[in-house]
Amino acid sequence: MRHDPLSRGGSEYVNLFLRAGRRVRISEPRNNFPLDGARRYLFIAGGIGITAILPMMRAVADRAAADATLVYVGRTEDAMPFVAEIRRTFADRALVIATERDGRPDLADLARRLPEDTSVYCCGPVGMLDACSAHFPADRLHLERFRRAERSFAPDSPFEVVCARSGDRVAVASGETMLDALNRSGHPMASGCREGLCAACDVVVLEGTPEHRDDIGAPAGHMYPCVSRSLSARLVVDL
Numbered sequence: 001m002r003h004d005p006l007s008r009g010g011s012e013y014v015n016l017f018l019r020a021g022r023r024v025r026i027s028e029p030r031n032n033f034p035l036d037g038a039r040r041y042l043f044i045a046g047g048i049g050i051t052a053i054l055p056m057m058r059a060v061a062d063r064a065a066a067d068a069t070l071v072y073v074g075r076t077e078d079a080m081p082f083v084a085e086i087r088r089t090f091a092d093r094a095l096v097i098a099t100e101r102d103g104r105p106d107l108a109d110l111a112r113r114l115p116e117d118t119s120v121y122c123c124g125p126v127g128m129l130d131a132c133s134a135h136f137p138a139d140r141l142h143l144e145r146f147r148r149a150e151r152s153f154a155p156d157s158p159f160e161v162v163c164a165r166s167g168d169r170v171a172v173a174s175g176e177t178m179l180d181a182l183n184r185s186g187h188p189m190a191s192g193c194r195e196g197l198c199a200a201c202d203v204v205v206l207e208g209t210p211e212h213r214d215d216i217g218a219p220a221g222h223m224y225p226c227v228s229r230s231l232s233a234r235l236v237v238d239l
């Protein structure tokens with residue numbers, strides 16, 4: 001794993017503290033980026049985004065009934081993991097683009113030539129994801145974000161959360177997240193990214209109107225309190 005000094009702690013922890021033989025407690029991975037049942041796939045990976053895309057490319061290659069093309073983009077090949085394996089395994093189904101050598105991929109052209117029955121999966125830096133959103137049809141595009149998209153919201157207002165099971169009432173101040181307010185009030189909540197990207201803090205909403213600020217689309221009746229707030233003065237949640 002690459003040591004990213006700007007990480008939120010994950011790569012720092014792995015690089016500075018993890019050593020062979022050290023025991024760590026882990027939970028099962030959560031998949032918010034599942035493969036659908038399309039006939040064809042276009043996978044687009046930017047940099048380390050290949051770690052999410054490569055297993056999907058392998059999975060489709062194992063399915064005789066579907067086919068896939070991979071576009072793998074990085075600055076230089078030296079800095080792009082798995083290039084040799086990708087060329088060896090996927091040959092002309094994979095296009096490796098080193099932008100210093102080849103320039104940026106022509107997403108508009110890829111979108112123009114996209115067959116009707118193709119699902120597009122993209123994982124990479126924010127600029128690449130935004131460019132994919134601009135070119136590919138939304139109903140066939142699946143994005144995996146490592147960082148939140150830049151968006152603006154109305155200023156945070158305070159609201160109240162009622163925990164239906166215990167009857168507890170928790171005040172969420174304008175300067176704190178609902179997740180922090182619940183934790184501080186004796187309602188320990190699971191969390192992961194704290195950016196509305198992973199669904200680890202999922203909570204069921206029974207009454208009230210959440211203001212969804214996540215980037216993965218909370219299912220109806222759910223919200224992610226690490227980022228999402230309330231449009232109503234009160235939310236009743238299943239806690």
Ligand code: FES
Binds near residue numbers: 191196197200202
């Ligand atoms: S902690 Fe990841 S979505 Fe809330």
